[in-house]
Amino acid sequence: MDDKKSITPKQVAEALNMYFNTAELQSLALNMDIPYDDLEGISRSETIISLVKYTQRHGVYEQLIKAIQETRPYINWDKFSQQSVQESKPAALEKDVTNTLNVSSSTHHITSDEVKLAPSSASQQLEDFYFRVNRLQQQFQEIQDITGLNDEETQNLLNLLEDAPHEFLRDLLSRHDDPTLEQYAQNYAEMEHELGIALVGQGKWHAGLRRFDRSLTIRRLLDNLDERADTIYQIGRTYQLMGNLAEAQIRYRDAMRLYQHTGNKAGIAACNLNLGTVAIQLGFIDEGIAQIQKARLAYRQDDNDKKLQEIDEIMHFVHRVKEKERV
């Protein structure tokens, strides 16, 4: 608790600036119920300052620090007080680009031999890499007048950069057994998953799918099959909303197999319910009803009234459709 108190708002802002890309900031805000889009500030750093101030005003500053520490356990807070963040200068940019892109060949970073010999340094590598990429992202935005790129081009570049740590993490994970790294990966995958759900909730299906896809690629490398199934289920749900029923069906069944393996009753019931509605949408009414009944049974055992009511509404509707068909 003590070290939390010693972290100043300035340090927090700097940490956010360094270690979180814009999407991750949005996700962090979302998880804390902070209206990110409404925060004041035009540039990224201004928005971050507004974010920190917001948490102070609403008494959730400590929670913010906790969230940062959970998602980025490797942050060395002292670094910020000792050396303040260097202002980016265009001249430094070129060097950074080279460093970042050469990360696997430059000596003080990794060579594949080093990686094999010293697996514990993996999280350190990721930290370094993250640090560099975020700084680059920031610099790209700040020097837009110099690069002469328009907004869209800058955004494309930023998106590319955003993918870099993801790919790097994937690569590290598949080659290392490092608990800190795995913890980080787990949090990262969860964050992407949650952000996906939020985006789909706003009707941004493709953006949501992109998030789920990132979460899934990481979760495929981790051991937790329930979480992996959760993401697959959400992908199925998104496709169902989009009307791509064939794809939805495949995903639900994939999720179901994993839930059955782990014995996750809630997961199985959710898959049964949605597979049932997909079947009905495809015109296989009786099969659909049978599958929904399975879900109903499970929810009844759990006294899950909300779900039971949802099922009743669906069944009511289905029976009405069937009646009409008979006429």
Next chain:
Amino acid sequence: MSTPDDLWAQAGDIFDAWGLSEIPFTESAVELGQKQLRQLFTGRENELRQVFNLVRGRERKRIFVYGWVGIGKTAFLREIIGVLERKAPKTLASYISLLPGMDLSTAALIGLARKLPKDDYAQHLLTQMGLPASQRAVEKKTTVKAGLSGSGVETTEETSPFSRPLYPAASFEALLDRAYQKFDRIVIGIDDLEKRNPDLIRQMLRDEQGLLKSNAWFFLTGHPATITHDILARELGLFDLALELKPLDQTTSYRMLVNYLNSVRPKEKQRDYDELQAVWPFTQDTARELCARSEGIPRMLNRLGSYVLLKAAELGAPMITPDVFQAGVEFADQQLRGQSGLTIEEMYILELVLDKGVLSDESVTLEELDKVRTKEFREILPILDNLVQRDLLKRLPSERATEYAPSPLVRIPKSDPPV
């Protein structure tokens, strides 16, 4: 000992005994000329009738033709385009295959421009895209000699690093206006939508509604899985007719076989469907067996027919008896499975399907997926589709599940007799 010259003569002897000038079968309808296609095209009367009834109306329409791999979408589309070109007055009809990286507007633009050889703007557009101008399109294919030794092997490569025009939809509209000064009806057939990722197709159909609603007739083709019936008809209301090509019945398959054989017979030796000799060198039995095994899928009939004739030629068999046919079936199996370039994963998965008879996303178990080193059916889907493209597997036409079975060209290993 036979010299190569003797062998060549002997091979000729067999074809003489069969009364055929060469093996008539082809894998894809793209390879056929308009004249050949006209001679070979069999059946689909109902489907053609539906389409022609629509086309006779004044109002322009959008038609979607769908069916599984090798069912005859390309043949059907090209036949329609051919009939319209020959018979419909003042009609421009053009066929084009949607290449990877091409959007619908660009495809439509190229298709239209190619049919306007005398229009400067059209030819300018083609040149601008880095494509050969009309008419000379075919001759201009670059021929590349493979190897240094001059082995005589020539491969034709269509190198088309076309550059996309800036506003393909607008260019298309402009060109359409010009074309309508000369024609009363303009029909563009865009083939092979299914070769693209389904989500991309959905997106494309949404984005390019403007194009599809422009003043031209459109025919598009795809797989049922790509764009399902309900999306087409209800959600987008984009198509006036969604036409499914189903497997041919046995009688039609039989007639198709006769047409193929006739196409390589001298004029005076051509036979009617009801003549017993119509399927020679096949016997009635082996001809029916060929049709039955192909399950009404034209590509299967073509491939299997071709393997059987190749084997028969090798055996020097003057007639396709049941034994010769069986040897041909085994030859097909051997050739297909021995295909070079199968990855370890593809081989694993092929074995799994052969083992099970039917692999379904509904009934596959986690243990089985584990064996192919995954935990999700979705991850092996691209591999399954690849195996379908290679004619090793077929996709079953069920909507209830995503199911694959060995193709009729691959023999299922006989399971042990029940105890």
